[in-house]
Amino acid sequence: MVKKPKVTVVGSINMDLIVKTGKVPNQGETVLGDSFSTLPGGKGANQAVAAARLGSYVSMIGSVGNDEFGKSLINILKEEGINTNGISISEDEATGIATIIISENDNRIIVAPGANRGVTPSVVASHKELILESDVVLLQLEIPLDTVVYTTELCNENNIPVIINPAPYQALPSKVINLATYLTPNDIEAEAITMDTILHTIQEKLIITKGADGVAFYQGNEEATVPGLTVEVEDTTGAGDTFNGAFATKFGSGASLDDAILFANAAAALSVTKFGAQAGMPTEQQVNDFLKERDLAK
Secondary structure, eight states: OOOOOEEEEEOOOEEEEEEEOSSOOOTTOOOOOSEEEEEEEOHHHHHHHHHHHTTOEEEEEEEEESSHHHHHHHHHHHHTTOEEEEEEEESSSOOEEEEEEEETTEEEEEEEOGGGGGOOHHHHHHTHHHHHTOSEEEEOSSSOHHHHHHHHHHHHHTTOOEEEOOOSOOOOOHHHHHHOSEEOOBHHHHHHHHHHSOHHHHGGGBEEEOGGGOEEEEETTEEEEEOOOOOOOSOOTTHHHHHHHHHHHHHHTTOOHHHHHHHHHHHHHHHTTSSSTTTTOOOHHHHHHHHHHTTOOO
8 A cells, every 4th residue: 555645845825816818018018817816825835735635644834924815725725634733823924925927828926925934944843743743845935045944954854855846946055955855946947056056966856847848857867857748738827836746745655756756747737737726736546547548657
């Protein structure tokens, strides 16, 4: 029987404010959009939902404001079966929001962190037991960088694998790169990382998502690829988060690197066939069925 892993996500929780438009406005220009919606998001929360739907026991460490968005987002996470005991309520900051413009099957995103700034090292330390019980810990960069550093060091001291999704990109301290088990950048983020460090020293940590072109990673000194999967694209928002939640789940369950990446690639492909970051995230059975349909199941 495959192990059901314990995944702890330390990261952001946002409400996504989404506008669909046929034309992205130029500087100073106003255009009429097609539709507007509010949907749960934040890289941390998205990755937590993905991991939960795909079979992990998930705990979330994060922060929201004492407002309607915050209350709604916590309830949504609870409905997904996620342990929300690690989420603090800020009286000083509003819940984080992301403004997303969707046009021509792609997106542009502006994030206002709000309460996510309150996910400090002391908050993580106060929920240390969640980290210590984990099979894998998942981090992104929508929370303070010193929290990423602290959590990575804590995981390393206790021999707990840590996956860092370096998005939105900022330069990572060398000790974070050295202590991370895996880094999961997209093409643009990978280029920035390798400008900041020497590729051959970290290449075995890199799992590079390339959208429709699949995933690149390294086995020894050789680059390997998992090809992209052709699907009908509705919304690419959350595809990277789905990949990370799926990869953490499979890796945490003891799957091989190849199998974990294949599974995560399929989950990400399925996620873009529906509108909304979390709405499109598939279940484990849906991913397995999809792999069988494509004759990729192992």
